[in-house]
Amino acid sequence: MVKYKLRKGVAIGSLAAEHDGMLSNVFVDTGYLERLSDANEAAFLILGRAGSGKTALIRRLKETTKHVVQLDPEELSMQYLQNSVLRTVAGWGVNLEIFYKYLWRHICILELIRMRYGDSTEMPGALSGLLAFLDPFIKENQRTRDLSRSYLQNYGDSYWVKTDTRIKAITSEVENKLRNDSQISATLNLPPLAVNTKISSGIASRTLDHVEAEVVERAQQIVSDFQIADLNRVVDALGKNGFSDPQNPYLIVIDDLDKNWMPDDSLYLDLVKSLLYTVRELNYRLSNAKIIVALREDIYHRVFQLRSPHEPQREKWFDVEVKIRWTKDQLVEMVDNRLTEIYRGEYTQQAPT
Numbered sequence: 001m002v003k004y005k006l007r008k009g010v011a012i013g014s015l016a017a018e019h020d021g022m023l024s025n026v027f028v029d030t031g032y033l034e035r036l037s038d039a040n041e042a043a044f045l046i047l048g049r050a051g052s053g054k055t056a057l058i059r060r061l062k063e064t065t066k067h068v069v070q071l072d073p074e075e076l077s078m079q080y081l082q083n084s085v086l087r088t089v090a091g092w093g094v095n096l097e098i099f100y101k102y103l104w105r106h107i108c109i110l111e112l113i114r115m116r117y118g119d120s121t122e123m124p125g126a127l128s129g130l131l132a133f134l135d136p137f138i139k140e141n142q143r144t145r146d147l148s149r150s151y152l153q154n155y156g157d158s159y160w161v162k163t164d165t166r167i168k169a170i171t172s173e174v175e176n177k178l179r180n181d182s183q184i185s186a187t188l189n190l191p192p193l194a195v196n197t198k199i200s201s202g203i204a205s206r207t208l209d210h211v212e213a214e215v216v217e218r219a220q221q222i223v224s225d226f227q228i229a230d231l232n233r234v235v236d237a238l239g240k241n242g243f244s245d246p247q248n249p250y251l252i253v254i255d256d257l258d259k260n261w262m263p264d265d266s267l268y269l270d271l272v273k274s275l276l277y278t279v280r281e282l283n284y285r286l287s288n289a290k291i292i293v294a295l296r297e298d299i300y301h302r303v304f305q306l307r308s309p310h311e312p313q314r315e316k317w318f319d320v321e322v323k324i325r326w327t328k329d330q331l332v333e334m335v336d337n338r339l340t341e342i343y344r345g346e347y348t349q350q351a352p353t
Contacts, residue, residue: 012338017056026337027060030330032322037065039249039290044283045276045317046294048324050258054294057324058253061292067115068251073261076107078271080168082264085175088188089219092212099223100274103170105231108252108282108291109238110166115250116242177222184222187215235285243288250289254279258296273303280320297323 006012014020035043036057048054062068081087090096179185243250254275262268272295279291304314326334332353340351 006342010342012335012342015051017053017059020056022338022341023056023059024063026334026341027056028330028334028337029060030324030326032057032324033060033064035322036061036290036292037249037251039243039251039288040246042283042319043322044279044290044292045300045320046292046322046324047297047300048294049297052324052326054296054324055255058255058292058294061251061253065249065251067248068253069111069115070253070255071107071111073254073257074259076261077165077167078262080171081271082262082267084171085178085188086171086223087267089178089184089216089223092187092216092219094216094219094223096223097270097274098228099174099226100271101278102226102228102231103167104271104275104278105235105282106170107166108278109231109235111252112238112242112250112286112289116238174223174226177226178219181218181222183215184219187212235282238289239285239287243286246288248288252291253294254291255294257294258299269303272299276303280317283320 013022017023032046035041036046046054046057058070062070086096086099179188257272257275262271276293276295279293283290336351336353339353343351
């Protein structure tokens with residue numbers, strides 16, 4: 001029986017897939033790759049424990065797919081939301097979920113437009129082409145055409161601006177709309193305790209309650225109405241005309257959601273939850289384009305603990321999940337492949353197993 005010994009310092013792999021130099025040559029496809037790379041397949045959510053292979057799977061997708069871009073949560077500057085006026089109005093009871101979903105939708109759609117219609121040097125002509133195909137789709141409604149044109153032109157002019165700059169700009173725009181409302185602005189300027197402190201006079205208390213309810217309602221309307229209808233029309237147009245070639249899918253992959261890109265735990269879970277719902281909706285509406293998310297299972301469980309009664313039960317998400325699991329035979333195959341790679345051309349033609 002031949003005995004083998006690994007040279008000092010030689011390992012059969014790295015703890016992190018992004019640092020694994022041999023991954024491309026020894027990757028073991030356990031059937032997940034085809035489901036994820038198919039833009040018309042519902043599965044988009046890669047679930048697994050730490051170290052189970054989520055990042056390796058994404059890396060392989062990037063190597064084998066022509067049109068793919070990866071979004072890094074740490075580069076999105078979502079921390080900007082933490083100290084935003086929006087967090088203050090959320091404390092009043094304003095639901096920011098619609099805005100968070102809009103933010104993710106906006107980021108993903110602009111990234112898809114970037115891939116589909118070229119880089120920054122091609123953008124002016126590409127934007128004209130995009131607007132041209134929007135016209136027949138919405139020609140029956142002049143206002144819709146104008147809104148769609150306006151939306152794309154506004155963000156098209158700064159098309160090559162970094163994503164984190166866009167997020168700050170959008171958040172600041174909503175903040176300005178809130179501050180420009182006199183009643184909301186007055187409430188924002190009150191000392192923190194003044195908004196919730198009970199006043200001794202019954203009349204004054206009822207007046208304060210009435211003002212608070214009205215302020216909350218006005219703030220909710222501003223947050224909920226922000227550019228959402230415009231973006232939805234753009235999504236509809238892209239879904240119908242933007243990605244027509246099934247042989248050339250366009251993929252966005254989002255990994256590293258478990259890193260410390262959002263220190264506020266409550267806001268972090270809200271953003272991850274909004275991301276999952278947004279991705280599910282966009283994948284349904286866009287043919288031949290797909291957004292893929294990798295997430296640790298424990299975080300996924302925590303997100304679903306926040307589910308409100310009217311939201312879909314977790315069982316409704318089974319069709320979009322790709323749960324990474326390894327059989328004994330697959331693990332043996334993985335190690336054998338790596339040993340073969342290490343011993344190739346050294347000492348013997350036969351590698352150990």
